[in-house]
Amino acid sequence: KAGVTQTPRYLIKTRGQQVTLSCSPISGHRSVSWYQQTPGQGLQFLFEYFSETQRNKGNFPGRFSGRQFSNSRSEMNVSTLELGDSALYLCASSWGQDHGELFFGEGSRLTVL
Amino acid sequence: SQQGEEDPQALSIQEGENATMNCSYKTSINNLQWYRQNSGRGLVHLILIRSNEREKHSGRLRVTLDTSKKSSSLLITASRAADTASYFCATDAKGYSTLTFGKGTMLLVSP
Numbered sequence: 001k002a003g004v005t006q007t008p009r010y011l012i013k014t015r016g017q018q019v020t021l022s023c024s025p026i027s028g029h030r031s032v033s034w035y036q037q038t039p040g041q042g043l044q045f046l047f048e049y050f051s052e053t054q055r056n057k058g059n060f061p062g063r064f065s066g067r068q069f070s071n072s073r074s075e076m077n078v079s080t081l082e083l084g085d086s087a088l089y090l091c092a093s094s095w096g097q098d099h100g101e102l103f104f105g106e107g108s109r110l111t112v113l
Numbered sequence: 114s115q116q117g118e119e120d121p122q123a124l125s126i127q128e129g130e131n132a133t134m135n136c137s138y139k140t141s142i143n144n145l146q147w148y149r150q151n152s153g154r155g156l157v158h159l160i161l162i163r164s165n166e167r168e169k170h171s172g173r174l175r176v177t178l179d180t181s182k183k184s185s186s187l188l189i190t191a192s193r194a195a196d197t198a199s200y201f202c203a204t205d206a207k208g209y210s211t212l213t214f215g216k217g218t219m220l221l222v223s224p
Binding site (some may be wrong): 088106 | 203
């Protein structure tokens with residue numbers, strides 16, 4: 001079956017712009033999590049959604065937001081981009097709410113100039 | 114601070130050798146997982162070990178868990194160049210609402 005699909009894979013933005021990233025989970029998976037990965041901070045948790053409800057949110061400013069649709073697809077949005085937002089954004093899906101195996105997409109590489 | 118910390122940060126070995134990576138964590142866990150990431154790609158789940166388990170095997174991978182020391186180790190036997198990647202431990206810790214990742218061990222296997 002198809003894996004987790006993230007789009008776009010690469011994007012370049014300038015400071016002050018906003019960006020929307022998309023994630024399509026594995027069919028049947030209802031939980032989607034987002035992580036930001038940078039060389040300095042490693043993998044940092046952004047959000048977790050289950051059945052369209054945000055279950056958890058990481059320690060990120062309000063410029064970072066997300067949502068999940070009824071078909072479990074998820075989007076995250078970053079407004080007023082800063083240079084420090086340059087990172088690999090990873091989406092992961094799982095079937096349920098327990099913290100079992102996560103299936104990751106290939107990520108969206110965001111560069112902010 | 115990170116719940117899980119891997120050690121060493123980087124490891125360089127020759128093909129055929131064994132590679133051992135360690136993960137230490139701070140609070141009691143429900144389970145601990147290991148993931149692999151090839152450069153700039155997504156993470157791939159390797160193995161999950163529950164708090165009541167002490168050892169698990171999967172192919173050339175062996176994971177141990179010592180809850181009294183709050184540590185886990187990942188052993189890759191007979192390493193291959195294709196094992197070159199970063200390896201992360203992730204903990205489902207009691208009192209934490211999400212899976213928490215360490216900063217990883219970078220493994221380089223030279224032919």
